[in-house]
Amino acid sequence: MPNIEIHGMEKQMAEKERENIFELFKGKEYVRDIVVTIFPTDVRDRRNRKLAFIRLVSSDHLREATVLLLELGLDLEILELQQFIGGGKRNEKFKFK
Numbered sequence: 001m002p003n004i005e006i007h008g009m010e011k012q013m014a015e016k017e018r019e020n021i022f023e024l025f026k027g028k029e030y031v032r033d034i035v036v037t038i039f040p041t042d043v044r045d046r047r048n049r050k051l052a053f054i055r056l057v058s059s060d061h062l063r064e065a066t067v068l069l070l071e072l073g074l075d076l077e078i079l080e081l082q083q084f085i086g087g088g089k090r091n092e093k094f095k096f097k
Helices: 011-024 062-070
Strands: 003-007 035-039 053-058 075-080
Touching: 003 011, 011 035, 011 062, 053 062, 062 075
Parallel strands: 003 035, 053 075
Antiparallel strands: 003 053
16 A cells, blocks of 8 residues: 655645645556555755655555656655555454565
8 A cells, every 4th residue: 555645845735736646646556545644744954945755655566656756746755664454454363574
């Protein structure tokens, strides 16, 4: 499940970027699994310049999602998720990868 985080943007701009993200993934089989989280963070560099960025956290579709997100023209952080365990799995046995 790709988890896409938006950091350092004003709420209205971040909501527009969320729409743009879902538009980028439209038609992809896994679009139903994507979540986009907007974080109300104030991201600045040493010179006090605002620097918004996108963070992709995913265990699958990492390469394709990266290529698509680069189309937004924003800074992009990529974190490879080791494993995702859905909330309904808490009573089931699972194996670590």
